[in-house]
Amino acid sequence: MTRNFLLEETINIEVKYIKFSRENFIIAGAKILEGERQGEIIDILGEIINCRVGERYRVSGKFVNNPNYGLQFQVKYYEKERPNSPEQLISYLSNLGVKGIGEKTAAKIVERFGMDSLTVILKDFSQLTKIKGISFEKAESLYQKLKEEYLFEEAFNLLAPLNLEPHQIKTLLKFYREGLIEHLKENPYNPIHELYGFAFAPFDKLARDWHFPPNHLYRMKASIVYVLKEALEQGHVYLPLVEVYNKGLALLGEGFGPETLDEGLSVLLRTGEVCLERDRLYLKKLYDAEKTVARKVAFLLTITDKKINIKKPLNEVEKKLGISYDPLQKEALSLMFAEKKLFVLTGGPGTGKTTVIKGFIELYQRFFPKNKIALAAPTGRAAKRLSESTGMPAATIHRLLEPEGETRSGELLFRYNKYEPLPYDLIIIDEVSMLDLPLAAALFEAITPECRLVLVGDPNQLPPVGPGQLLKDLLAVEEIPRISLKTVFRQGEDAGIIEVAHRVLTGDWFELERLLGERMLEDVFFLPAKDTENITNLLLKVVKKLWENYGYSPEDIAVLSPMRKGALGVENLNVLLQKLFNGFETQEVKFFGTSFKVNDKVMQIKNNYERGEDGVFNGETGFIKKIIKSGDEEEIIVSFDGKNIKYRKTDLEELTLSYATTVHKAQGMEYPVVVLVLHNYHYPLLKRNLLYTAVTRAKKMLIVIGTTWALRQAVENIKEETRYSSLPERLGGVFKKGDLVEREG
Numbered sequence: 001m002t003r004n005f006l007l008e009e010t011i012n013i014e015v016k017y018i019k020f021s022r023e024n025f026i027i028a029g030a031k032i033l034e035g036e037r038q039g040e041i042i043d044i045l046g047e048i049i050n051c052r053v054g055e056r057y058r059v060s061g062k063f064v065n066n067p068n069y070g071l072q073f074q075v076k077y078y079e080k081e082r083p084n085s086p087e088q089l090i091s092y093l094s095n096l097g098v099k100g101i102g103e104k105t106a107a108k109i110v111e112r113f114g115m116d117s118l119t120v121i122l123k124d125f126s127q128l129t130k131i132k133g134i135s136f137e138k139a140e141s142l143y144q145k146l147k148e149e150y151l152f153e154e155a156f157n158l159l160a161p162l163n164l165e166p167h168q169i170k171t172l173l174k175f176y177r178e179g180l181i182e183h184l185k186e187n188p189y190n191p192i193h194e195l196y197g198f199a200f201a202p203f204d205k206l207a208r209d210w211h212f213p214p215n216h217l218y219r220m221k222a223s224i225v226y227v228l229k230e231a232l233e234q235g236h237v238y239l240p241l242v243e244v245y246n247k248g249l250a251l252l253g254e255g256f257g258p259e260t261l262d263e264g265l266s267v268l269l270r271t272g273e274v275c276l277e278r279d280r281l282y283l284k285k286l287y288d289a290e291k292t293v294a295r296k297v298a299f300l301l302t303i304t305d306k307k308i309n310i311k312k313p314l315n316e317v318e319k320k321l322g323i324s325y326d327p328l329q330k331e332a333l334s335l336m337f338a339e340k341k342l343f344v345l346t347g348g349p350g351t352g353k354t355t356v357i358k359g360f361i362e363l364y365q366r367f368f369p370k371n372k373i374a375l376a377a378p379t380g381r382a383a384k385r386l387s388e389s390t391g392m393p394a395a396t397i398h399r400l401l402e403p404e405g406e407t408r409s410g411e412l413l414f415r416y417n418k419y420e421p422l423p424y425d426l427i428i429i430d431e432v433s434m435l436d437l438p439l440a441a442a443l444f445e446a447i448t449p450e451c452r453l454v455l456v457g458d459p460n461q462l463p464p465v466g467p468g469q470l471l472k473d474l475l476a477v478e479e480i481p482r483i484s485l486k487t488v489f490r491q492g493e494d495a496g497i498i499e500v501a502h503r504v505l506t507g508d509w510f511e512l513e514r515l516l517g518e519r520m521l522e523d524v525f526f527l528p529a530k531d532t533e534n535i536t537n538l539l540l541k542v543v544k545k546l547w548e549n550y551g552y553s554p555e556d557i558a559v560l561s562p563m564r565k566g567a568l569g570v571e572n573l574n575v576l577l578q579k580l581f582n583g584f585e586t587q588e589v590k591f592f593g594t595s596f597k598v599n600d601k602v603m604q605i606k607n608n609y610e611r612g613e614d615g616v617f618n619g620e621t622g623f624i625k626k627i628i629k630s631g632d633e634e635e636i637i638v639s640f641d642g643k644n645i646k647y648r649k650t651d652l653e654e655l656t657l658s659y660a661t662t663v664h665k666a667q668g669m670e671y672p673v674v675v676l677v678l679h680n681y682h683y684p685l686l687k688r689n690l691l692y693t694a695v696t697r698a699k700k701m702l703i704v705i706g707t708t709w710a711l712r713q714a715v716e717n718i719k720e721e722t723r724y725s726s727l728p729e730r731l732g733g734v735f736k737k738g739d740l741v742e743r744e745g
């Protein structure tokens with residue numbers, strides 16, 4: 001949102017009704033308040049936060065003629081006007097959404113305090129209690145709401161013209177509260193240091209506006225930290241110093257050389273915000289995490305146990321489970337009882353990883369009946385699957401560690417850590433491909449040296465969303481005991497899916513094309529379609545058929561797309577699928593353009609350890625069971641696997657519709673039916689590991705809809721991003737040079 005908008009006009013309007021709102025984009029009917037068009041009601045379109053009926057705005061933008069809707073005004077910049085008549089004030093107060101402050105009560109307030117009402121509320125809200133029907137609590141809620149509005153407005157007026165997104169402004173306010181502007185004045189780059197996910201440019205512009213010189217130390221420091229945080233978002237644990245300098249100098253613009261950054265770097269090193277090792281620069285948090293994991297892994301490998309011979313009891317276990325393990329599986333089982341306390345089991349779908357784990361637990365319980373075992377996985381769904389297949393309780397790694405609070409910048413603190421280690425003798429972690437470095441560090445730190453650790457996963461899946469690539473890194477260190485299971489044992493209804501998964505892995509496009517083209521497989525279908533419109537239509541037709549004719553419920557069907565945005569992006573598909581599955585439902589709560597309806601399939605999109613009894617975590621899916629409306633309050637009850645969790649309207653930023661989801665978000669999940677859409681415009685993401693991850697999510701049926709080119713591209717593109725991580729070298733060092741890892745002392 002900038003003010004330099006070609007042919008820009010500015011008009012004053014009053015919002016009469018909201019026609020449409022999505023995220024922060026709205027279309028509203030507004031009355032023009034002055035000028036030639038005074039009194040006309042036209043549509044205004046644009047991003048306006050917390051836009052409410054009755055409010056007045058000064059909007060800048062341009063008039064456009066829409067062939068269907070007539071004259072409209074596209075808003076590029078706006079300023080909310082404070083109410084300046086008693087009627088406006090009443091409308092403003094009653095539309096704030098404070099429980100118990102409707103039009104009548106608002107009128108009483110304005111009657112008593114006149115045009116000073118807002119000042120009175122902000123200065124001394126207890127005065128409101130003089131009015132009959134306004135309790136202290138009600139007055140306080142109104143004060144809180146008003147204060148929030150003012151803070152937001154102040155921040156918005158300062159930051160929105162710098163291209164900061166509204167949700168980012170909210171994040172800043174949540175973190176700095178009333179002190180936001182003060183903190184920015186002190187050092188406009190503070191958020192780059194203290195938070196994640198912010199661009200450099202807005203704060204750089206702010207610093208310029210406030211006359212901080214371009215070679216200011218703050219700017220040098222922030223550019224380095226920004227470059228490292230950007231690298232973290234891309235999965236890197238560190239960046240080579242030369243890359244930091246190149247990227248940092250590109251940010252600073254012309255006229256700067258490495259020597260200007262040197263000063264910033266030495267301050268950051270002195271204060272410990274970043275760490276330099278050889279030519280590798282780390283954010284401290286990731287440096288510590290990497291060292292923790294390396295130290296613990298080294299420790300688990302150096303302190304050894306007595307090897308146990310499992311030959312005889314294994315026969316009994318095989319009899320009990322009615323299975324005969326193949327030689328590789330037997331070797332895996334025997335290594336799990338070897339001297340070293342860390343073991344990594346890998347393999348694609350259906351290769352018997354779970355079957356080996358089951359046998360291992362059986363054996364372990366025979367040898368150590370009193371020992372305590374914990375099973376965990378990075379996501380709730382993966383933990384549930386692990387629990388179902390082993391018949392033992394399994395938790396997410398978060399729950400295993402028991403979050404107890406979080407730091408100001410949102411990092412979780414756990415009950416179990418190096419001071420209070422996890423009370424288990426054996427820990428088995430599944431889906432380790434999804435485990436990122438910070439969570440791995442928290443886990444490893446909380447493991448006692450006596451504990452045995454078995455890690456299970458498939459390294460061909462996508463790497464974790466967070467930084468690092470633990471599983472791949474561990475596999476790169478030859479001293480770490482591991483077995484990679486190869487034979488596919490599963491011969492059920494998903495045989496075709498497994499065959500396709502293996503063909504994808506080997507990049508066997510011609511065979512795959514033949515299998516799909518000749519419809520050789522019972523459970524995999526490729527429906528070629530060219531443009532996004534055809535793909536969408538076909539998708540809706542297919543999903544409708546699956547639902548109405550084949551009896552699959554929305555819960556059973558996962559529509560996967562590589563991206564969030566665009567015609568075939570998850571956001572768009574969710575709106576279409578909601579209409580299909582739940583179009584007639586009328587009970588809804590609107591939240592920034594998303595309509596949440598009863599029966600909708602939803603996903604939690606951030607970890608919240610305080611929600612419900614033991615937290616709801618990123619990636620958990622559920623269904624909206626109930627919407628409760630009382631007065632101005634709206635609440636939603638979501639059932640996650642039978643567990644009912646309450647969300648207030650303001651909590652809805654934690655939820656998203658999940659009829660469709662990205663392949664990245666579907667990692668670790670399994671669904672009876674996967675419908676995957678692929679189009680040429682997904683090009684940057686069309687990679688083998690993404691396709692493999694999508695394919696292996698399907699248990700009974702896989703349907704791919706899209707262009708042949710996109711599918712082939714995904715099969716053949718093996719360019720995986722390289723993630724900078726020193727873990728393999730650090731661990732290699734233990735066995736060779738011993739220079740990068742400190743032994744546990």
Ligand SMILES: Nc1ncnc2c1ncn2[C@@H]1O[C@H](COP(=O)(O)OP(=O)(O)OP(=O)(O)O)[C@@H](O)[C@H]1O
Binds near residue numbers: 324
């Ligand atoms: N040695 C074996 N002999 C016969 N059947 C086996 C053997 N090992 C595994 N199976 C069978 O193969 C199927 C797949 O095994 P399992 O579920 O353990 O694989 P997985 O690697 O965990 O798969 P996924 O990653 O897809 O969950 C199961 O039905 C299992 O009973």
